[in-house]
Amino acid sequence: MRILLIEDDTVLGAAIRDQIAADGQSVDWVMRLDAAGDAVKSASYDLILLDLMLPDGRGIGFLKGLRARGDVTPVIILTALDQVSDRIEGLNAGADDYLVKPFDLAELSARIGSVARRYSGNPNPIVCHGPLAIDLAARSVHRDGKPVALTAREWALFDAFLARPGQLLSKAQLEEKLYAFDAEVESNTIEVHVSRLRKKLGSAVIETERGMGYRLGRP
Amino acid sequence: MRILLIEDDTVLGAAIRDQIAADGQSVDWVMRLDAAGDAVKSASYDLILLDLMLPDGRGIGFLKGLRARGDVTPVIILTALDQVSDRIEGLNAGADDYLVKPFDLAELSARIGSVARRYSGNPNPIVCHGPLAIDLAARSVHRDGKPVALTAREWALFDAFLARPGQLLSKAQLEEKLYAFDAEVESNTIEVHVSRLRKKLGSAVIETERGMGYRLGRP
DNA sequence: CTCTGGCTGACACGAAGCTGAAGCGGCGGA
DNA sequence: TCCGCCGCTTCAGCTTCGTGTCAGCCAGAG
Structure with missing residues (x-):
């Protein structure tokens, strides 16, 4: 080593x-x-x-x-x-x-x-989710075999969903994940990042539960 | 967690x-x-x-x-x-x-x-109720294995019943749960939502006590 | 039968969510 | 040190869909 x-x-x-x-x-x-x-x-x-x-x-x-x-x-x-x-x-x-x-x-x-x-234990485990292949350790995502570049915030958001697949996550919870403790976002940032994620990963990845939050969609 | x-x-x-x-x-x-x-x-x-x-x-x-x-x-x-x-x-x-x-x-x-x-990755506890499987943490409901989408109000109502299974809940009590104090509903909203819930979850889930209120039915 | 209370389809309104665009700040290259 | 790029946030206008309201129908009780 x-x-x-x-x-x-x-x-x-x-x-x-x-x-x-x-x-x-x-x-x-x-x-x-x-x-x-x-x-x-x-x-x-x-x-x-x-x-x-x-x-x-x-x-x-x-x-x-x-x-x-x-x-x-x-x-x-x-x-x-x-x-x-x-x-x-x-x-x-x-x-x-x-x-x-x-x-x-x-x-x-x-x-x-x-x-x-x-x-240890390379190669890294790959998580598959529909057309997506996610390497959590390497922080890389492939969509239909093609690499997708995620920014830091996008990854953090996606990671939050991957940690709890299928579970409903409120915007407040997601903000906490993204901004840790000193959060002072008073805007629709989460919505914007969700929008960008959907554009990059496909619109089905994240489902909206109106009035409640978002959840990772079924593959 | x-x-x-x-x-x-x-x-x-x-x-x-x-x-x-x-x-x-x-x-x-x-x-x-x-x-x-x-x-x-x-x-x-x-x-x-x-x-x-x-x-x-x-x-x-x-x-x-x-x-x-x-x-x-x-x-x-x-x-x-x-x-x-x-x-x-x-x-x-x-x-x-x-x-x-x-x-x-x-x-x-x-x-x-x-x-x-x-x-992460351990599954949430699932509550079963007849043909329904309810994941409280994920806020998801499955009926005969198929996912059912509930809206915010519908979930709030259903949640109120799940919290007190079998217990009689008056419309006034339910309104309080759904609208928290600042309520100014002067209509049959609860009836409407109960109707919608029954349509989605099956008519047996919620029983009517005429003149008294509703209760969660036995599974 | 009548009356009362409950059920439900329809509908319009407005809040919640989406997204393109602009402003901003930080970092790297020149 | 300055400049340009890029990602992040904010904002505004647009779209979508959940929700309250109402009206008419249904059912149970007396």
């Missing part, structure tokens, strides 16, 4: 690197976001350990950029305890886990193992 | 319970391991929040017992920061995640959502 470590603290970084190496994994250690960007472009990693406070920016942006490009490499965030909002932001930005500094190196190993286990 | 909360701290427990309820999930809260054991035996949960330090033992043992019995219900551990070894032990014992106390309630929601997404 190849691991990318992004951490600017030389002492902690070295300790982590040694621990991972001792576990028999291969590590690349960079100390800046620009170097991290180069690294993920030039190599493929199975796991990224990401510190949030770095000399050339916050790790959150890096993570968001990664996910925006469709990169689904599992990411574990390394963060200080008092940065609760960072942790939430990180999870919402697509992180898979976080570790609170200071942490025990044995715990790091356990978490790495956990993430590895979660993502 | 049904969640079992095992936590002996009354203040924290109440806060967690309220937060989960606010997220629209259903919570059972127990404060001891023996009660937790009874709970998992008598009901099925989608997620367990497990405090590790409890008056009648350590949560780790409970978790191990659960896994030994083949129970794969996702478990999130609630633990104090300094119990690093506990956290590792917990993860190795089969926990899916942990939260470090003190934690932000918003973070709890995020983690619950994450676990729920990962493990």
Whole structure:
């Protein structure tokens, strides 16, 4: 397993690197976001350990950029305890886990193992739904064998439906899913995104229950 | 989603319970391991929040017992920061995640959502009533295996009957259920909706008590 | 038979939902 | 640093369909 470590603290970084190496994994250690960007472009990693406070920016942006490009490499965030909002932001930005500094190196190993286990078993399971083939882990959708590009919000919305197939979901519930906690949408955003999803995936995927909400249609 | 909360701290427990309820999930809260054991035996949960330090033992043992019995219900551990070894032990014992106390309630929601997404796919409980199969969570009704589409008002009315099966409900009571106080219906609306429900669900579902009201018929 | 209360088809209104378009902000490339 | 692209939100006008109303019919009770 190849691991990318992004951490600017030389002492902690070295300790982590040694621990991972001792576990028999291969590590690349960079100390800046620009170097991290180069690294993920030039190599493929199975796991990224990401510190949030770095000399050339916050790790959150890096993570968001990664996910925006469709990169689904599992990411574990390394963060200080008092940065609760960072942790939430990180999870919402697509992180898979976080570790609170200071942490025990044995715990790091356990978490790495956990993430590895979660993502092992390639190839990814494909969910089929009528003419759609959905790879949840890779966040990709194919319609009649042709790839469909979904934006972040579209995917989040679709994901909410896939999690509860056939179940009625009110707009309020969907807004919560899409906007987490700081929701301040006072418009018909959900309707608009539903409209776009239907245009991309076919009008039958999402059914309207007037006055109640939406549900994933039968295949 | 049904969640079992095992936590002996009354203040924290109440806060967690309220937060989960606010997220629209259903919570059972127990404060001891023996009660937790009874709970998992008598009901099925989608997620367990497990405090590790409890008056009648350590949560780790409970978790191990659960896994030994083949129970794969996702478990999130609630633990104090300094119990690093506990956290590792917990993860190795089969926990899916942990939260470090003190934690932000918003973070709890995020983690619950994450676990729920990962493990979603267990079917909702189905209520059967003669030829009808009703999924309350999904708000779906099947009649002889075929889906029946109910409108918002129709569902509200049907729901009122389902809440009190066999009990006589006057039109005034039903109007209250459907229109919540600001009602200014001065017509035979209820009769109309009952008629529409009967047409969709079968004429036997709702019985008329002349001069008194309606009741849900025996299956 | 009469009277009262319930049933139901028809219909018009308005709220809820849909969607094209415009404004806006963030990110990446130059 | 500036510019342009792209996705997200908002808005407005249009469409759809759920719902309340009513009228006429039906059925049970006395």
